[in-house]
Amino acid sequence: MSTYPIIETKQLTKTYGGTPRVDHVDLKVQQGEIFGFLGPNGAGKTTTLKMLLGLVQPTKGSVNVFGKELQKHRMAILNQTGSLIESPSYYGHLTGLENLRVMQRLRSLPAKNIDKVLQIVRLEHHRHKTAREYSLGMKQRLGIAMALLAFPSLLILDEPTNGLDPAGIGEIRELIKSLPAQYDMTVLVSSHLLSEIEQTATSVGIISEGKLLFQGTMAALQAQNQAAVHFRTDQPDKAVQVLSAYGYRPRIDGQQLVFKGMPDAEVCRINGILVSRQIGVSRIQERKKSLEDIFLELTGKERSL
Structure with missing residues (x-):
């Protein structure tokens, strides 16, 4: 196991016409991860990946692999x-087999690798x-087969499910998930999905307008989202006044009082207080944000990816 990141960038920047497409990105991808590079179209994902491969020269910053x-x-x-x-x-x-033979001969790879990647x-x-x-x-799978032909330590895939139907997306997803354990690969995959x-x-980096907004494990990203408990009542203003005497400061959202996540005993206590003061509670619901909700909060933009 390596003691350094498989990929590490420092202040990685690419500017076109005075406008940064990638803006001071510090990226770290650890060995054995499936690192999801997430962002809307035009966010800077492909430009970053091209710099990781030396296909585009950075304006500023460094790349270590x-x-x-x-x-x-x-x-x-x-x-x-x-x-x-x-x-x-x-x-x-050329046939799929012939395409792979061209790549195999160019890279002086074992011929047996062709049958393996086709499978x-x-x-x-x-x-x-x-x-x-x-x-x-x-065609997408043939492209992935070519990328796999040398059974590399690092696999970089840019939007590998683009344009595929749901069945095709599912196949590519399962393939990607199998690679680290079966072939000891680290996978960096970009997507707007x-x-x-x-x-x-297993880990994710979120990029928007060239800036890296979040980087960490999926668990760490989800941890940014604390569940909220919603109390639906027909007297939200009165309910807030009553609960303030007990130290609660809920947010009003229409007919609902919104509290940060709390244990069941606390939910019961609040409900009991409201009912004892003749404030009807018609529904209590715990809500967690989706990954999309978290993304929109991080970017501050109400837009679809």
Whole structure:
């Protein structure tokens, strides 16, 4: 187990025409993680990933991969890295098998790896079909197979479920989830789909307008969301006055009093106080925010991803 992050950036910045697309990003990805890089389209995800691979030169900042500086050790780093950025590259007139053979020979990899990756991405029965005949989902899987061909230590996937139907999304999701345990890979996957990151990643980074707003485990992200208890009553103003005498300061939201999360005994006590003062309570409900709610709070923007 490494004692350093597999990926570490410091103050990573890329500016186009005076406007920062990636703005002083300090990213850390630990070994064995599935790190979900989450943000709306245009947030800076792809630009960041391209800088991690040396495809785009940073305006400012540094990139270390496997504990080595990318600019000084790019070829050694790329030999241990597989990637699929934006969309798969392939020769449409060649079969899936032939496309993989081209990659295998270029990289001087064992021929047996081809059969293995075809099986992993479930294309073994379509190996003799030309790539132009593949569905969008099959093309995505061929791109992932090419990225996996060297069985890299680090796999970087940029929006791998883009354009796929629900069944295709589910297949790619299960594939990604299997890689760290089965092949000792670290996976960095970007997405604008909140549900995919929530179901796939062990850690997450949230980026918006080039700025990294959150970074940590999924559990740490969810911990930012304290459950709220909602009391529905027909006299919210009177209820607040009554409860203030007992030290409670709920927020009024329409006909509801909203409290931060509390134990069941506390909920019972508040309900008892209100009922004893002839204030009717028609519903008590505990609510937790979704990952999307947390995202919108972090970005301060009421918009869909």
